[in-house]
Amino acid sequence: MQLINGDCLEKLGGVDTHSIDLVVTDPPYEIGTAGAGIYKQKDKSYIKSLTFMSNGFDKTVLDELVRVMKKINIYIFCSQKQIPLLINYFVKQRKCNWNLLTWHKTNPVPACGNKYLSDTEYIFFAREKGVKIYGSYQTKRTYYLTPSNVKEKKLYNHPTVKPQNILENLITNSSKTGDTVLDPFMGSGSTGVACLSKHRDFIGVEINEEYFKTAKERISNVLRA
Ligand SMILES: C[S@@+](CC[C@H](N)C(=O)[O-])C[C@H]1O[C@@H](n2cnc3c(N)ncnc32)[C@H](O)[C@@H]1O
Incomplete structure (x- = not known):
């Protein structure tokens, strides 16, 4: 376990080239700039970030992730708006295979004036040719249907905690014991x-x-248990 506090674009510089088996990540979906490298997040908190984010992240971060992966093998939680950017970067330019997984929330915020409900999150998966998928019938579904995890958000004081079972399935399907x-x-x-x-x-x-x-x-806490 290596936990690092800082801007990922800066800190990824310290990660060896071709050392990572799998990336599973959930970048901020949309960030508005407040100037001077300070960004306002959706949850209204501010962060200082070297990573210029457009629709959540930009090509520089993706370039760094591609550098550190042994082969492209990456899951990115994203909004609908980011999907064309990801298809262009991973599929059109890098010829990866791809899937779009979805997480449907059964209890979305009831705000739907002149628009559809915000009840779906997307998980974009790209893998370079030759990268294997493991897992089983139980772990390889492409959609999840669950209530939004209000309890975990409160418990960990974070607005966008992702469901544990989804993350565990992604990891099972795309890596082996001992992988990084x-x-x-x-x-x-x-x-x-x-x-x-x-x-x-x-x-x-x-x-x-x-x-x-x-x-x-x-x-x-999990390590101690
Ligand atoms: C959508 S949340 C991830 C939530 C996570 N999946 C969970 O279950 O708790 C995105 C996180 O990225 C962090 N972040 C934003 N810009 C960053 C950057 N440049 N480097 C590292 N972390 C960053 C935010 O502070 C936020 O906690």
């Missing part, structure tokens, strides 16, 4: 906890000090 998984936008550390339960090594980066402390504590 990277999450450069670790948040409250959900990917790290899933790696512990599936016996994978983990590198996590988080820029926000409070969220970083939460992730460290969450992962330490």
